[in-house]
Amino acid sequence: MNSALVPEAPTGNSEPDQRRPTDWTTGASRRRTRRRYAAERRFRLMGLAAVWLSVGFLAFLLMSMLWQGASGFVETRITLPIALQLDITPDRVVVRGADLALAGAGIEGAVDAAATAAYGAGGAELLSDGAWLHVRDAVEADPTLLNRRAMIDVSAAADIDVAAKGEGTPAAEAQVAKLAAAGALSRGFNLKFLTDADSTDSTRVGIWGAFKGSLMTMIVTLALAFPVGVFAALYLEEYAPKNRWTDLIEVSINNLAAVPSIIFGLLGLAVFLGTFHLPRSAPLVGGLTLALMTMPVIVIAGRNAIKGVPPSIRDAALAVGASPVQVVFHHVLPLALPGILTGTIIGMARALGETAPLLMIGMRAFIAAPPDRITDPATVLPVQIFLWSDEVNRGFVEKTSAAIIVLLLFLLAMNGFAIYLRNRFETRW
Amino acid sequence: MTTPKITARNVSVYYGATRAIDDVSIDVTQDEVVAFIGPSGCGKSTFLRTLNRMNDTVPSARVEGEIYLDGEDIYAPSMDVVQLRARVGMVFQKPNPFPKSIYENVAYGPRIHGLTHAKGELDDIVEGSLRRAGLWDEVKDRLTDSGTALSGGQQQRLCIARAIAVDPEVILMDEPCSALDPIATAKIEELIHELKGRYAIVIVTHNMQQAARVSQRTAFFHLGHLVEFGATSDIFTNPRAERTKDYITGRYG
The missing domain is CATH 1.10.3720.10 (MetI-like)
Structure with missing residues (x-):
């Protein structure tokens, strides 16, 4: 609007020829309406399908992880009858620090010996490499164990643990059956998994x-x-x-x-x-x-x-x-x-x-x-x-x-x- | 007439290569309300924004000519733009309170300029500003509510309270009522009447009745030119330029 500052005023009132009111009830009109509704429905269904598909995938992931992973937090334990004949006294455990004293006193060997005594030759193989740690912790908690015979639950070896959860080799399954018959098997929450670091032994690893x-x-x-x-x-x-x-x-x-x-x-x-x-x-x-x-x-x-x-x-x-x-x-x-x-x-x-x-x-x-x-x-x-x-x-x-x-x-x-x-x-x- | 508060001499504004304002000279005195009218895109808002250097935020904008506030060149390198904007406040087209409490909205300006030293003093400024903006009675019991929870008209008055809280000398208003209903508009106009004298006010408006109601002098802009500038009564009853006459009689705009 530079030269013509004033726009042209509408000239006359020559209306275009009179239109008749639109008829919304014809067949074509109804068909359009139906198609519009169908398109709406299709779109909603596709959206819903997409949402359900992604929810399904997520649920599948979570369920399969939980299903397989839950047993990772549980460990199989074997009850070990043990009489520690160690060359230390309860007060030394308290004073010098249990770790040092008990490990120094050859507790690992004592545990292996107890396993062999209880479950025959190869008994030590049934236990986890970390089994002696359970014994150590038990002694730390109750130093009187040093002087008496006791039953302590210790971690089972990896193949026994796997077999007890139903995935093991036939040989391990047989041993599990024997242990179960003797009432020596139990399960417990694997707290060490949450408090330890990596290890070469699957029963001792932690996150x-x-x-x-x-x-x-x-x-x-x-x-x-x-x-x-x-x-x-x-x-x-x-x-x-x-x-x-x-x-x-x-x-x-x-x-x-x-x-x-x-x-x-x-x-x-x-x-x-x-x-x-x-x-x-x-x-x-x-x-x-x-x-x-x-x-x-x-x-x-x-x-x-x-x-x-x-x-x-x-x-x-x-x-x-x-x-x-x-x-x-x-x-x-x-x-x-x-x-x-x-x-x-x-x-x-x-x-x-x-x-x-x-x-x-x-x-x-x-x-x-x-x-x-x-x-x-x-x-x-x-x-x-x-x-x-x-x-x-x-x-x-x-x-x-x-x-x-x-x-x-x-x-x-x-x-x-x-x-x-x-x-x-x-x-x- | 007293010495002018704002003096603009031969001001041109460019956006890149486009000239938005061409050779505009204007005076505003302390005790008057000046209205800028003109069709959309005529440059009246652009010109308003040069008066407190808000155009600095537009990277491509360039201003030629001189603008003086009390005889000081506001585009001189020695002019501190932060102080300038404290002295020349602005109210925008769309109410834009901060998404903070009503109290904080008004207290923000005095606080950043260090105008107060005690909490009680700040409270007084907030109350005084809200009273002068005619909002105190409506909000005095809910100063901690969000400023954005108010109605449009109340928000605009809150923005005016925020502007006057730093005690400016000039208030620029960029179509302050265009987003408001007639009742809220009437309240803002009443407020402008009350603020007149204490602050020099420049108001841009699309609404010619509003310009006629609130201003003493009116400037008509068209295509970046200042077509006519004079007493409001003259502009509306006896325009000298043909273009002014066409505009105010509603033949275009």
Whole structure:
């Protein structure tokens, strides 16, 4: 509207020829209606089918894991009649520390001897390598056992344990039948599975070492990836000029999020171990490597969350005289926080399940003690699962499933925490 | 007439290569309400936003010419934009309270500028601002409720309270009533009457009756040009330019 400022007024009232009112009751019209309803129904059914299919898969996964893994938390025990004839007195147990005194007194040999006495030649083979630990714990709890004959429940060997759960070899099954007939078999919750680290004997393995390793690795990852990711997202959204360089950075970050994780593992191997000579197999290096992987996910989620903050809020804050930094930290960041946190937890959950890059930096080593510091050698849950699934011994099958249950519970806890945080910080408009 | 509060001289605004405002000069004095009218896209909001440098947030925007606030060039490098915006407050088209409590909405400005030193002082500022915005009686019992839970008209008055809480010299209003119903609009107009004199007010509006009701002087913008600027009564009863006449008689817009 430059020269003709005034639009043409409608000229005359030459209405187009009178239309008759639409007839909505014709056959064609009814058919259209029917087809519309059918399309609606089809769409609803397809959606419902998709939901049920995914729920079905999830239920199948959880059920099969629980079914196979539940027995991993249970151990078979054999009742061992034992009369410890050791060269120590009850007060020494208390004073000098039970571990040292009892192990030094040859308790392992005494247990083997008792097994042979009770169940004949080869009796010692029925017991787990860790059976003497049960005896030690029992003595620690009740030093009077040193001086009398007692019945102590100890862990069965791996093949006996497997056979008792119905999966063993014929020979082992026969021994189980014999033991059961003698009333020597019992079952109990395998507490050591939750408190011990890896072992070569499937009856002695525990998940605590890998769990602690995972926890430490996640803490390192979070401590690095979260601040770096959030500040990068804030800078890119709020400060960076829109030019070719920022476009390039955006594309690079998106690409980084899609790089296969094994490549991050190689990068970690070359840079953190090769160049900086950080300790191998350590949660520190694992965390650094996974932080590289998680950071782009946080940047992308963070930028989307920051974009979602209405511009009117920025205007409002600027108009009362807030500086750009005050706008970001008083208004934009708090409003974007639920989205940033959700993205962070999703990135962390992915990092928690990551195996390949950690294999590259040596976290697949056999580690029999839980790490105390982030520079100690450690392994993590998914790598532990990978290692156990590779074992020949049948006893590791259920342990693998049990470890998967622990990993899934860890994930569930993290996601639950994410939902809690989101609801806690969510702003109602 | 007293010395002008705001003086704009030969102001042009560009968005990239497009010229949105072409050579506009205007004065606003301390004790008046000036209305900017004009059809959509004529640049009146753009011009309003140059007065407290809100256009700085648009990367492609460029301002030529001079704008003085009390004789100080607001585009001079020595001008602190944060202080400028504290002195020249703004109310937007869509009510935009912070998603915080009513109290926090009003207290935010004084707090970041360090205008108070004691909690009681801040309470007084909040109460005073809400009273002047005509909102106190409606919200005094629920100051901790979210500002976004108020009705549209109340939200806009909360935004006005937020703007006056930092004690500005000028208040810019960008179509403050266009999202409100007639009753809420009447309340805002009444409020503008009450605020007049204490603050210089510049209001952009689409509603010519509103311009006639609240302002002493009116500027008519068209296609980035200032077509006519004069006493409101003259503009509406005796426009000099043909284009002004066409617009106010509703022939386009």
